[in-house]
Amino acid sequence: MDNYYQSADLSKFGEITQWQKTLGTKFFDYYNSVFKEGSLTTREKALIALAVSHAVQCPYCIDAYTSASLEKGADEEQMMEAVHVAAAIKSGAALVHGVQMMNKSKEILM
Numbered sequence: 001m002d003n004y005y006q007s008a009d010l011s012k013f014g015e016i017t018q019w020q021k022t023l024g025t026k027f028f029d030y031y032n033s034v035f036k037e038g039s040l041t042t043r044e045k046a047l048i049a050l051a052v053s054h055a056v057q058c059p060y061c062i063d064a065y066t067s068a069s070l071e072k073g074a075d076e077e078q079m080m081e082a083v084h085v086a087a088a089i090k091s092g093a094a095l096v097h098g099v100q101m102m103n104k105s106k107e108i109l110m
Contacts, residue, residue, distance in 0.1 A: 010060045043072035050079055051086035 017024030035045055046068040053061035069079050 005059045007060075007063060010063055013060070041072075043069070043074055046072045047074055047078060047082045051082040054083050055086040055090050 014028070017028070035042065035049075040048070046065055049061065050065035050069050053065050066079065069082075074082075
């Protein structure tokens with residue numbers, strides 16, 4: 001095995017129901033419902049999923065939602081902009097926790 005993540009494993013995702021059919025089926029029913037057209041278009045949902053995939057650093061999700069975004073009509077610029085939104089939120093979340101550090105430091109040094 002050259003890589004820990006094998007791209008071929010993405011196509012095996014549906015097999016997770018084999019060891020727990022009831023919960024696996026409930027998950028896929030929910031998952032498929034979430035990605036149906038609603039208040040957001042399927043293209044918008046694919047772009048959100050692409051951004052979240054980068055934030056949670058899931059290579060399977062990145063592959064799946066890169067493909068889905070392109071299939072739903074997103075272009076490369078839109079996809080990269082979505083990735084930058086995820087990066088901005090993730091870095092902002094790390095930085096805002098600096099306030100916690102500042103508070104604790106002040107508490108200790110006072």
